[in-house]
Amino acid sequence: MTDLARATSLLTIDVDAIVANWRRIASLIAPAEAAAVVKANCYGLGVAHIAPALFAAGCRSFFVACLDEGIQLRKILPGGMIYVLSGPVGGAESEFAAHNLIPVLNSLAQITGWSAFAKAGSAAPASALHLDTGMTRLGLDEAELDRLAAKPNVLASVRPILAMSHLACADDDTSPKNNEQLATFRRLSGRLPAMPLSLSASGGIFLGRAFRFDMARPGAALYGLNPIPGRPNPMTQVLRLQGKILQIRDVDSPMTVGYGASHRVARRGRIATVAIGYADGWFRSLSNRGHGVIGGIKVPLVGRVSMDLTTFDVTDVPEALAHPGALIDLIGPNIPVDDVAAMAGTIGYEVLTALGRRHHRRWLSRATEGKPA
Amino acid sequence: MTDLARATSLLTIDVDAIVANWRRIASLIAPAEAAAVVKANCYGLGVAHIAPALFAAGCRSFFVACLDEGIQLRKILPGGMIYVLSGPVGGAESEFAAHNLIPVLNSLAQITGWSAFAKAGSAAPASALHLDTGMTRLGLDEAELDRLAAKPNVLASVRPILAMSHLACADDDTSPKNNEQLATFRRLSGRLPAMPLSLSASGGIFLGRAFRFDMARPGAALYGLNPIPGRPNPMTQVLRLQGKILQIRDVDSPMTVGYGASHRVARRGRIATVAIGYADGWFRSLSNRGHGVIGGIKVPLVGRVSMDLTTFDVTDVPEALAHPGALIDLIGPNIPVDDVAAMAGTIGYEVLTALGRRHHRRWLSRATEGKPA
Numbered sequence: 001m002t003d004l005a006r007a008t009s010l011l012t013i014d015v016d017a018i019v020a021n022w023r024r025i026a027s028l029i030a031p032a033e034a035a036a037v038v039k040a041n042c043y044g045l046g047v048a049h050i051a052p053a054l055f056a057a058g059c060r061s062f063f064v065a066c067l068d069e070g071i072q073l074r075k076i077l078p079g080g081m082i083y084v085l086s087g088p089v090g091g092a093e094s095e096f097a098a099h100n101l102i103p104v105l106n107s108l109a110q111i112t113g114w115s116a117f118a119k120a121g122s123a124a125p126a127s128a129l130h131l132d133t134g135m136t137r138l139g140l141d142e143a144e145l146d147r148l149a150a151k152p153n154v155l156a157s158v159r160p161i162l163a164m165s166h167l168a169c170a171d172d173d174t175s176p177k178n179n180e181q182l183a184t185f186r187r188l189s190g191r192l193p194a195m196p197l198s199l200s201a202s203g204g205i206f207l208g209r210a211f212r213f214d215m216a217r218p219g220a221a222l223y224g225l226n227p228i229p230g231r232p233n234p235m236t237q238v239l240r241l242q243g244k245i246l247q248i249r250d251v252d253s254p255m256t257v258g259y260g261a262s263h264r265v266a267r268r269g270r271i272a273t274v275a276i277g278y279a280d281g282w283f284r285s286l287s288n289r290g291h292g293v294i295g296g297i298k299v300p301l302v303g304r305v306s307m308d309l310t311t312f313d314v315t316d317v318p319e320a321l322a323h324p325g326a327l328i329d330l331i332g333p334n335i336p337v338d339d340v341a342a343m344a345g346t347i348g349y350e351v352l353t354a355l356g357r358r359h360h361r362r363w364l365s366r367a368t369e370g371k372p373a
Numbered sequence: 374m375t376d377l378a379r380a381t382s383l384l385t386i387d388v389d390a391i392v393a394n395w396r397r398i399a400s401l402i403a404p405a406e407a408a409a410v411v412k413a414n415c416y417g418l419g420v421a422h423i424a425p426a427l428f429a430a431g432c433r434s435f436f437v438a439c440l441d442e443g444i445q446l447r448k449i450l451p452g453g454m455i456y457v458l459s460g461p462v463g464g465a466e467s468e469f470a471a472h473n474l475i476p477v478l479n480s481l482a483q484i485t486g487w488s489a490f491a492k493a494g495s496a497a498p499a500s501a502l503h504l505d506t507g508m509t510r511l512g513l514d515e516a517e518l519d520r521l522a523a524k525p526n527v528l529a530s531v532r533p534i535l536a537m538s539h540l541a542c543a544d545d546d547t548s549p550k551n552n553e554q555l556a557t558f559r560r561l562s563g564r565l566p567a568m569p570l571s572l573s574a575s576g577g578i579f580l581g582r583a584f585r586f587d588m589a590r591p592g593a594a595l596y597g598l599n600p601i602p603g604r605p606n607p608m609t610q611v612l613r614l615q616g617k618i619l620q621i622r623d624v625d626s627p628m629t630v631g632y633g634a635s636h637r638v639a640r641r642g643r644i645a646t647v648a649i650g651y652a653d654g655w656f657r658s659l660s661n662r663g664h665g666v667i668g669g670i671k672v673p674l675v676g677r678v679s680m681d682l683t684t685f686d687v688t689d690v691p692e693a694l695a696h697p698g699a700l701i702d703l704i705g706p707n708i709p710v711d712d713v714a715a716m717a718g719t720i721g722y723e724v725l726t727a728l729g730r731r732h733h734r735r736w737l738s739r740a741t742e743g744k745p746a
Contacts, residue, residue, distance in 0.1 A: 005464060008440075008462065039681060040652035040731075043652075065648075065652075066648060066731070067381075069731075086619050086681070089381065089648070089698060090617075090698045091378060092378070095379070106620050135631065135632075136624060136628055136631065136644060137622075137630070137676075137682055168629065168631065168632055169632070175634075177629075246479065246511065247480050249505070249510075249514070255507075256507065256550075257508075258510055258541065259542070259544075260542060260544075260545075261541050278723045278726060278727075279726035284723045285658075285718070285719065303510075307438070308412060308459070309510055311510060324462070325463045350656075350657045353680060354727065357414070358442075
């Protein structure tokens with residue numbers, strides 16, 4: 001039995017499109033460097049398939065969230081620069097060195113720890129410094145930076161090769177917070193020795209040239225999310241999620257559909273029960289709100305999303321298209337991730353990272369010619 | 374470096390508590406059989422650790438959602454009866470037989486397919502029949518059942534050993550739908566030859582003896598979710614989720630915290646940035662709503678949940694308890710899964726199935742003495 005025949009839901013990831021999105025950003029921001037944010041398993045899309053393709057396209061700097069992800073990525077990418085955003089936690093300095101991972105140092109405590117480690121004679125990798133300019137999440141605030149700048153020996157000992165910060169409102173180009181953070185970043189980074197600077201992720205890149213500095217760190221935009229909400233998406237969609245119809249039910253009033261009997265059937269019609277549910281990351285908040293597409297026809301999601309199953313009203317779809325075994329599009333060229341997110345009351349980032357383990361995944365690229373992996 | 378030291382979030386699953394929950398239900402419903410619903414990787418908690426413990430406790434019937442899960446479980450449990458709720462899809466009959474999986478036959482098409490397969494001389498396993506009594510999701514409706522009952526040879530050829538249905542409103546003991554479905558199940562199952570019957574999952578068990586028939590299929594209750602919402606939970610909590618503090622930030626008005634600057638700091642205080650985010654299944658809908666616990670003190674979640682990080686106001690917690698490297702309880706004995714779900718605007722089931730891959734997991738049981746696996 002083929003993988004496709006056995007699959008109850010199918011996730012197709014277009015690695016070439018991700019690479020094309022990276023190239024588009026790299027050429028837009030040149031001569032600034034385009035890094036790639038590949039944390040959370042490339043936002044759920046498969047770092048083992050995507051990071052090597054980005055490296056082959058010329059990307060050299062990669063950002064992950066935590067040590068585990070750094071170690072995993074180092075096995076995949078012997079050659080890239082790997083930045084770990086959380087920095088060393090709980091005495092992990094030697095693990096960073098063992099796997100040649102660049103810690104993003106977020107606090108004086110992390111800087112002190114890394115300095116002591118480097119001075120102890122270990123071959124410590126270089127580091128990055130995180131300045132907080134208004135996100136209030138990770139990074140040095142102004143007072144801490146001043147204390148650090150007063151200790152040039154400590155600063156030199158951690159060998160910083162990048163000073164970075166992160167924007168809180170880059171998805172809203174009308175927010176005054178963006179220019180405030182830009183000014184703060186200029187002011188704070190000016191107190192450090194000259195080194196490459198990075199402020200922007202996907203959204204910030206599109207706020208203009210002033211936000212790009214020496215490096216930008218796109219993540220969401222690579223994976224097809226719109227970096228400029230409210231305007232046409234300049235990025236290419238990279239994803240297709242399809243669910244398999246298990247059963248078609250003939251229904252009529254006064255029947256109800258699903259848990260809580262929340263959908264009341266209004267007319268004679270057909271309901272398709274599809275093998276995808278919230279255990280697959282198909283959010284329960286899509287209950288009675290989302291839709292799918294079969295043969296170009298929009299089919300409303302009716303009833304509550306349950307753990308493994310979701311029901312769609314396929315009354316308007318010819319029986320030749322909507323039958324057990326047929327696939328229904330849930331995310332794809334005509335249903336962008338951002339639209340699914342809006343229906344679910346969240347953002348595209350969360351739709352991506354929630355994509356579940358039961359989907360049969362295939363990665364498309366010229367290198368692999370679409371071979372399932 | 375130990376696993377615990379490296380972990381940025383830690384998920385502890387009390388397998389003994391799950392077994393105790395199963396035993397409680399088994400003794401409550403005896404002489405009816407207590408099966409176990411172990412689909413979606415035991416609602417995200419680890420089927421490879423839990424299913425063998427349930428088998429050792431005497432559980433003999435296990436329910437999974439799809440063929441993949443059945444094949445995986447058969448490797449874990451050579452001896453159990455494994456029911457696959459979606460039934461054979463797309464010509465998968467021979468795979469069911471190869472792994473000794475009992476298909477739940479939901480439609481006439483599946484019954485016809487299984488009948489043909491069994492008649493072809495294969496050593497087909499027995500099957501279960503799914504009757505739809507008002508869920509309108511999977512199963513035979515009344516007209517289809519009549520067509521089946523008119524073909525006793527076909528019916529006999531699929532060797533049914535169970536007729537089952539599923540309640541839509543079992544979480545609401547005031548819903549008239551429960552008794553309607555009970556009456557429908559009695560009426561429809563009466564048209565079949567005598568065989569064991571099963572109607573209830575976790576909720577239905579507590580609707581009373583009449584709902585229990587020959588087998589009940591608890592899932593949620595095993596994993597500590599409350600089967601009788603609105604009344605005290607009779608089940609034991611099985612889960613503890615802890616996140617590690619990466620950094621403590623001193624804050625004061627007029628600072629803002631996190632994306633969208635959605636939290637405005639009102640007073641001088643401290644913010645803990647914790648290494649958990651929506652990529653870990655810690656829902657973004659908890660933004661500015663949830664809370665954690667440190668040393669018995671409730672700490673409000675402030676700002677938006679981001680992909681890898683969440684911020685809590687720890688101003689009221691002594692510095693000796695809230696420091697980088699310390700753990701904060703996010704789900705646990707004092708924060709039941711159902712409460713987290715309510716804060717997130719969903720149900721405990723979805724909180725469980727969303728639990729992310731980055732958590733370091735340990736399973737506690739007398740058999741393994743808490744050894745990390």
